[in-house]
Amino acid sequence: MRKSILMICLTAVTLLAVPSLYAVSPNQDMVTNESGEYILPELPYAYNALEPHIDEATMRLHHGKHHLAYVNGLNAALKALAQARETSNYDLVSYYSSQVSFHGSGHLMHAIFWKNMKPNGGGVPTGKLAAAIDKEFGSFDAFKAHYIAAATKVEGSGWGVLGYDPMGKKLLVMQVEKHQNLFVSGVVPLLVLDVWEHAYYLNYQNRRADYVKAFFNIINWEDVAQRFEAAQN
């Protein structure tokens, strides 16, 4: 089935040969079907592939239930807004606009999150990304400490984010609440870590800090570097 691709957030790059497990490139995170509805992207690895750092049961629930709910919520909100246009009834436009922001951001962040990880990942970035991290944060270790602190200390549900600001040409570490609050407009997310309880509670219970540290064992730095490269073009 031919899928139309909606380019969100990142600029287009030519899709060359990608690993067979990749359904789409890092720059094509949000995929739609022929009707223009968003669909749940497949994981680029098996549900148990990230163990012991993230367990299979958590991954199944997280991807198959939670992420899917954001996809469905985004489609439902867009459908309601289309109906509002047809009927010229905009009584609920504020509600559905906020739903688009919440579910749309939830969908995008999860789509990036899955690809930011891989089995036997971790280590350190190389090349231009490594140089940019050193320039912006002083060293990789300083960046890592900052990122871990930011992600661990998110108040309530949210994300730790390394992003690229194309206007200032700078890397930023952000603390995002829910999926969209406290985001810096225009910044392209490169490395995102879900710290909602649904992302870790089955295995780590209240030990969010342990989960955040474990994330650094499964980061797919090649994916992050590809996003950084694309964000600069």
Ligand SMILES: [Fe+2]
């Ligand atoms: Fe999540």
